[in-house]
Amino acid sequence: MSDAVNREANAVVDSGADGADLEVLESEPAFAAEVFGSSIEKARAYVQHLATTGVEWGLIGPRELPRLWTRHVLNCAVVAELLGDDDVVGDIGSGAGLPGIPLALARPHTRFVLVEPMERRVEWLTRVVEDLGLENVRIVRARVEDLEDEEIFSVATARAVKSLQVLIEWVTPVLGPGGRLLALKGASVQDEIVKAKRAIKRFKLTQPVVHELGGTALEVPTRVAELRRH
Template sequence: MTEVAGQPSGAAPEPSPAELAAARSVFGQHVDSARAFVGHLSSSGIERGLLGPREVPRLWGRHVLNCAVVADLMSSDSTVVDVGSGAGLPGLAIAIARPDLHLHLVEPLERRVTWLAEVIEDLSLTNVTVHRARAEQVIGDIAGDYVTARAVSALTTLAGWTIPLSKPGGAVLAIKGQSAAEEIEKARKVIRKLGGGTPEIVTVGTDVLEEPTTVVRIPVRPA
């Protein structure tokens, strides 16, 4: 693998024993690629302002593993559109964990797109395509069986960016926190108007993570 921003991509913070066990379970034979991804996040990702330095100790549990377990909700050989990919969370984490999936990363900021492309090349990920665009600009050009997002916006706004990018019969998978139920209540009318079904809160990673991941799953009605 090459170096990015002068630091080897493999120079990742070491996971705790529990995080390492989780990483081996989630990433399997691709755990070394996950290590390299964490190395990029902790070096060039910090240097270029994609993450704050205080996040380094939490990269494994709070970020990479937290995102990767969302792939448990996805069927084999599916297409995934990740909106507002930023530092590749959740898009690249899912792509590493599930090589059978094809990921479209949608990110409007050039510096982030450049970083994502460098990491994809370094990790030799062949199942990822990056689009420099806002979500609304790629509606009609790409569509996913699943549309993902993390720390992008509240559901009232996020629904308008994600539901139109889902294939009929697909689903939006939005990673959320404690505000998930409140956000759903505020967004119900918007979701229904856009063609979304009844949203539900799903917890993933309960068997491997100390803090499982909360996902709002919104089914998209068939055409």
């Protein structure tokens, strides 16, 4: 990392108008380089985008800066082990590019489509993707419900979008045969699975498998509910 980026990474960010509420950007964890490999410099640049314009544009809260790497960027990136190079991944409700951009960095040979309906977020995503030079990423401004017959994904990812039941209803029509939904969830994932029982049966999905990823490196492991279309 250059000296200039180092200074930015250690900068104190003012999250209050009067300067009374200050948050410090989390230092880069040692295992980030292992997760991102040759894309580590782009990952660092993405973190800077989140910490600056991402906060200014309201895509991420300033109070998230002290855990930006571990709770957000790496929390998403560890899901890369569930993807293959031949997958076409639709990141539903991409927002600030989470989990789509960290996954695209960790999986440079996998194709990603960031699906986001809000114009302001799409503009931010476009700027970031262009700045990072992510040739394996394209952006679609749309609601996923409107993409049936227009997009087909082998995998759909979603983080902090909707309940599992709603995600199943939205996403299944854009999954190809054998396609998978990877829903990043919190500690209540099993409760969501129970509530989604009817939707799972209605859309003919396999029973969910819950993965816990990054447990040896992340204080809180990433929980992913994986459902496959028959």
